[in-house]
Every structure is written in C-alpha cells, then in structure tokens.
Amino acid sequence: MKTWRKYDTDHSGFIETEELKNFLKDMLEKANKTVDDTKLAEYTDLMLKLFDSNNDGKLELTEMARLLPVQENFLLKFQGVKMCAKEFNKAFELYDQDGNGYIDEHELDALLKDLCEKNKQDLDINNISNYKKSIMALSDGGKLYRTDLALILSAGDN
Template sequence: MATQTQQPPHLHLAELTAAQFLDIWKHFDADGNGYIEGKELENFFQELEAARQGVGVDPSHAAFKEKMKEFMANFDKNADGRIEMSELAQILPTEENFLLCFRQFVGSSSEFMAAWRKYDTDRSGYIESNELKGFLSDLLKKANRHYDDKKLNEYTQTILRMFDLNGDGKLGLSEMARLLPTQENFLLKFQDITLTAEQFNALFTLFDKDGNGYIDEQELDALLKDLCDKKKMQNIGTSGLTGYKRSIMALSDEGKLYRTELEIVLCRDSTL
C-alpha cells in the first residue's frame, strides 16, 4: 500500500494548541513507540534549530552536535538519551498544556493512583471517555482555566489521541501513567513484573493468607518482595519497593486491596 507523503508540521515557536502539539509529536515520533530518539531526535533538533534561526542548519557540523548535546542536557530530564512527551511539553510553548497542568494536580505516583481510583468510577480498570472528561474538568478547575463544554470535549479527544496507544477509545493504567514524569512512573520501573491471569490468581491466593478476599499492606509487602526475587529485580532497592507499594496502596479501600485493584497493576494492560 502506497504511503502518503506528509508535510512536516512547521515548528513555529509561538504558542501551540494541544492539537498542534500532538501533530508535531506524531510526526517526529515516527515509529510511534512513545519517544523521539535516534534519527527522529536529530530530525527534530534540526527542525527546532532551523525554526529558531530562521535558516537551514547542517546536522553534520560539529557546532550542531555540540548544541544538540547541550539541548539534551537541559531537556532530557531522566538522561536516557531520548525525548518523551512530557519532556517535549517543556520545550514547545503549548498554550493548553495538559501535561504541565496535570503535574500541578498529580505530583507523585501515589497521588496518580488515588486519582485513578477516583475517576475509574465503574472499577473497570480503564478510564473511559466520560470518566476522562470528569477528570479533565476537575483538572482545569483546579488550574483556574476557563473552558466550555465544546472545549472540554476537544481536550478529552486530544488526550485520548495522545495516550490511547491501542486505539480502543479508553485509557488503561499504563497508558494514563505516561502523563507522569519518567522518574515518577513506577509502572515503567516495574514493567518486568507482568503476570498472566493464572499466575496472578495463584499469587493472590498464596498471599491472602487469612482468605478474607483482600490483601493488606504487610501481605502486599511480602508479595512484592517475592515477585522481585522471582523476576531477579535486585536493582529496585528498598526505597523503590516502598514507593511502589505506597502507589499500589493508594488504590486500596481503607488499607484493603481487593483482587480487582491489584490485578489492574500486576496483570491487565501492563504492556507499555
């Protein structure tokens, strides 16, 4: 099938709407893996420099490489050699910057999980478009942003286009967690812990020692340590494990973590 050649979006450095930001992201993240990296990154920086200087730039020139190195030192916050969407949001002046707005609302992974629990009202393990709309409405009120219903619908659709990786019209936990800064994205750190439904059921039964249908904080602690040992994740460390446990417990009902809540984290939609 012949692919249509697409004109790259112009990297003007005036304020962008969320839709323009998304067009730029999708153009430069050519393989759609959620990062601008390698050749994509060089292309992006070349366009950015050309927009800043008003003339074309030579990527083979030593000064270009030096500038790119300096640029990455400033904006590649987690120093992984690539740019993620939240880092791009810091680079481009986006008028309706959901990502920065979201940071004020949800600063840590445990706050994120508490927000997830609040807005996944039907406990389906997904944030559907109507639930996302409620989330964005609260987010904009908290940030003192003015909006009408038409704008709110537009924002909801834009967020879905940004983060709905599998195109099912709703956001799974790992898709929604891409809103978090990388260092706070506990799902990325623990993405090697992925269980099948059978493995999960066996594990839950094993650690729900008193058989009361939920796991408390101590039982979760033992379960996570066991999982890390089995998956040979010694690099996590005690503080990492404590943070992960705290994030998961934010899903709990007064310290009781029921099967469905834990399944969302360890089983369902853990394919980021």
C-alpha cells in the same frame, strides 16, 4: 485506585472518552480553569493521542497512571507484567496470607519483592518501600483488594 474507580464509571477496566473528559474537567476545575465543551473535547482527544499507547481509544490503568501525579510511578515499573486469571488467583491467595480477601502492607512487601525478581528488575529496599507507599496511598484504607491488584497486574482472562 480511588481515582480510577471514580472515573471508570462503567467498571469496564478502561477509561473511555467520556470518562476521560469528566476526569479532565474535574482537574481543570481544581486548577480554577474553565473551558467550553469544544475545548474540553479537543483536550480529551489530545490526551488520548498522548497517553493511549496502544491506540485503542481508551486508557488502561498504566496509561492513565501517566496522567496522575504519583511521586515515582510504580505502575510503569511493572508495565508489561501480564498474568492469566489462573496465575493471578494463585498469586493473590498466596500473598493474602491471612485469607481476609485483601493484601495489607506487610503482605505487599513479599509480593513486590517477588514481582521484581520474576521480572528481573533490580530494585533496592528503598524503591520497594516507595512503591509500597504509592500503592497503599491509592488503596482503599490500606487494603489492596483482588480487583485493585488485578488492575495493577493487568490480569487477563486466560
């Protein structure tokens, strides 16, 4: 989630072309590779063609997740899980058992198990544990806030 927040500079919930370009430039710099602006633009276009599955010219969280090196990408497991805003708010309040405004590791266990059941996904305890670790590694200090969870679950406005 930190990577997402860093590059979604306009907080639109998407990574648009310029934001993707900044992400790719930073990744290339970390690999000690420099490219000129023309090559960077070509590379950005190529990444959009490869990862923008709905061809809207921007990356959603699940599309961007494919670019990120997560051991076993938990986001792709829940791709297609959609909730309206009302369902999402109810779910958040249900799993935020202590009402502190975020979901911690223990609360996340119950959420993941229920999500797997709801979406008829057969996941054993080890997989749930791995997903939990992946999510918490991306969370803000072990705290999964409402906006982070909304991005993961693609909560809509309905």
